[in-house]
Amino acid sequence: MKKENSNENFVEVRHLKKYFPAGLKGTTRQYVKAVDDVSFSIKKGTTMGLVGESGCGKTTVGRTMLRLYPITAGEVFFDGVKINDLSRRDLRKMRPRMQMIFQDPYSSLSPRMPVGEIIGEAVREHNIVPKEDLDNYVSDIMNACGLPYRYSRRYPHEFSGGQRQRICIARAVALKPDFIICDEPVSALDVSIQAQIINLLQNLQEEFGYTYLFISHDLSVVEYISDTIGVMYLGSMVEYGDKKSIFKHPMHPYTQALLSAVPIPDPDHKMNRVILEGDIPSPINPPSGCKFRTRCEYASDICSKIKPEFNNYLDGHEHEVACHLYPQDHQEQRVIS
Amino acid sequence: MSNKENNRDNTQYLTIKEEKAIARENKKIMTQFEREKNRKNVDESEYTTQMRNPSNVIEFDNLHTYFYTDVGVNKAVNGVSFVVPEGKIVGIVGESGCGKSVTSLSAMQLVQGPVGQIVDGSIRYTTSEGKCYDIAKMPRDEMRRIRGKEISMIFQEPMTSLNPVFKIGEQLDEALEIYNENLSASEIKARSIEMLELVGIADPENIYSNYPHELSGGMRQRVMIAMALICEPRLIIADEPTTALDVTIQAQILDLLLEVKDSIKGSIMLITHDLGVIANMADYVVVMYAGKIVEAGEINDIFKNPKHPYTVGLMRSLPSLSNIENQEKLFSIPGQVPNAVNLPDYCYFCNRCDYSFDACYESYPEDILFEDGHRAACFLYADRFKDLDLNRPQLPKNIASSSDDQFARKIPQGRVDFESINNPKEKL
């Protein structure tokens, strides 16, 4: 396993594509383009937030990165190792280092397995700690995640949503991972519990230096936890960059609409919403050119013809956007009316 | 794990004896209530009453709704009193299991019997004919005249609230037909299409003959709203109407709700866990915790000057309100909501509360009234503890003042001016 990418980026995704077959239309096979050419990288010990509405492919990005789904095209590097090429055996050995926390704490725990076994099962399988230390290790992990060890014989259904999410985190953390994909870990939880889980994730990151990919539709949570943010729309990334830059100066019309739609919990705040018309188009036949053009009020001719490229416009900030509103490299500076 | 046998806890399960006792007790109570509800030909005077204030649409007075479950009595709603004034939006916030949905279901008499029963209290409602009924005592048959026509409901899941085998139009027509028997078929259809137009569906004629699965989530929620409004109810109960939707669609639906409320001159009871939605929609807010109202008042009182430690904690635990700039830790309320089956006889929140003191463990606090109907159930503000030197919760400065940069987040629309951003003077 030789290192192929630069050392700086701990996790790197290049032109990732994931198509799901979706039946036949006439004689041609149709595909749901769930993820269509997505690239990003995460530095070690940082958190990248991935936001977008349901069906934009953000969950699929996470699952494809771990090869839970076969990769259609593109490359995924993890700590210098190209995930695409790994054999089943090597991948299985790699698994503990890349963990995932799922959205639904109810369906992501096997209902007929006691909690201690859920957490300890893979630890034993991968020989992460010596056999005789396993109980103590599970006990430590459970404590670290805010679960008393005496619960280890209980079954998942005896816990509340927040506690179940703690169990999921404990299962992931127990494998001593480097990289954790958090797929909407708090969207099924209540506000006060949400804060507990976010704090737990942050404390663990501080303690063990985890790298997170934090997938969520909740912009305020992503804003709080992330260092960099990627905004996805219909399988593609439309804006990517430093958190502060994105939240202060959202450039893509979709990001702007998304940010303005988040209800601010302050009665004095007069919402200045950009109401997007219509619904997300079908990912089977996405619009040509820029995928957002069907709902974009600034759309012009060029948007339907040429797919906009990612470009950085802000000096000194890591902030890229794919939009024809801003001058593209391959053409003359365009005047936008 | 076998060597830690002593760590095993078996205390969590009921013994067979306890279980039998609960079952016996439940059966007795449930049959009694069911008999009461199924009576025929009840004299109207039995459930006619008088509103406290005629300008209210609905008044909840000391409502208790219990569920007689296998593990004991679940006091889902445990003494809730609030009113919905005419033409206003009352937001009910609280975490899952706090009884906010059960309160609304009680108003519709839709609590799943025989397990769930309205045990005590009254729900006073004035019909459009000017009669005032106590919904809590109304017999089941009579209730049908109120449901849908007078009070209607919008549910959380637009995916499952529509019947998949009927066309949208058929479902709308049906709702209208029940209460307007003298309308002709073409009049009904015209009205249905008019309703679809009202909720902002671009092509109502076409959608009228579509099946639910052909519509997107946002469209379905629009249809649900159309269905709820078709009989021009005086009160709309919206139970988490946007929770299942994306933010951009949520913004559409919330705007729509505000619009239609004015067009039919109704009131809305908006149930949600999202404080952001409440802040944008409601005139009054009711905060519930473990089946009781911990704080209620006008929107500005609640958001600017919250009194109860739970409300304060809730506000502070929102990432969008926390001081993200300084990367401070998010505030979190420790612990969990107590189980509604085994509630203590003192304040339900005290063991999660950072400000609790002796009195909190002795009895349940009474409502303390502040100015203008703002009330909170907390001993911290009781007259008899006024002189004690207690910590009282305060919203941190940056949350309390809305002139803060956080709220004034100016979102550029359209093109961003690079000149100003790239200006080195203005650091991000």
Added chain:
Amino acid sequence: MNNQLYKNEKHNLSAEKNTKKIEQGRLAKKEREAVNSSESDNFKALSPTRMVAKRFFRSSLSVVGLTMVIFVFVFSFLGPTLVKGIWDYGETEVFHIPRESQLLSTASFEGADGRTYEYYDKSTSTITVKSPPSAEHPLGTDTNGFDILIRLMYGGRISLMISFLTVFLQLIIGIFLGGLAGYYGGWVDQVIMRIVDIFASLPGLPILLVLSAVIASIESIPAEHRIYYLMGFLTLISWTGIARLVRGQILSLREQEFMLAAETTGIKSSRKILKHLIPNTIPQLIVSATLSLGGVILYESTLSYFGIGVPFPRAAWGSMIAMADPSKGQEILANYPNMWLPAGILIVITVLGFNFVGDGLRDAFDPRQKR
């Protein structure tokens, strides 16, 4: 690992200066916390098994079913031992109980005068079999002089044993093949499911009849062993239901997030199937197995009725009913209901009982049924 991690999370917001009052309050709080150290501890839940049991016993039909099944079990397994201990006889003990049988025979002939004459002959004979119910033999004896009650007991014993064994074999084959098909999918699934289709489309009873005739003709197989071969065939044509069930269950479970979670932890496939998938199909398997127990008993009775099941002189409910076979004369059917009716009633009770229990279990395991 550091245990302090979680403690950090609780922010200490209170200011330093606390009055004595608050100090006491905090103390009280700590004490209470020590007593019920967690919120979820101060209330008691129902254990999962008891929850199922509670829902099961809530339906009176399943209680009736369970009573029937228990009765049949006690009758067939305790009964013979009891009889053996007290009266010391078994299923093939022959009792010769002489009794006077009044025979009235009529005959007619045509007389010389062309008229038909009838004459009656009254005679008394002594027969030792087919004795009517008495104190010693509550259901009487049959054509061979065997005690009917004890034969019912032994018949039940063999029926139950055969059905349990057959269902057990079905489960093994069904879980194995269904599990493989469901977990691996693709061509494995295709091959296994086509095999299932073939077996499921075979007409069961005719094939069993033919096969049993073949087995009966093979002399190297002793008569007593014939029934075990038949059981094997019974299994072969009836495992398909279980396999389909397991495959369907696993297909839906495989899409659940906890299976994705198991995949991300990188555990072995065998473990995923055995520890994560199969345990979750067990409730449905129990229901299906209970329902098919009744089915197998019916099959076994049918075979015994045709005389190709449990061989004589072993007792079987089917062959006991067969004694009333009208093709051999109406006499037993009309005059000796004590010989065939009890066996029929027992079959009905057993099959009905298993079905009631199966339906009750299905409702009890169904999580949607909350009441």
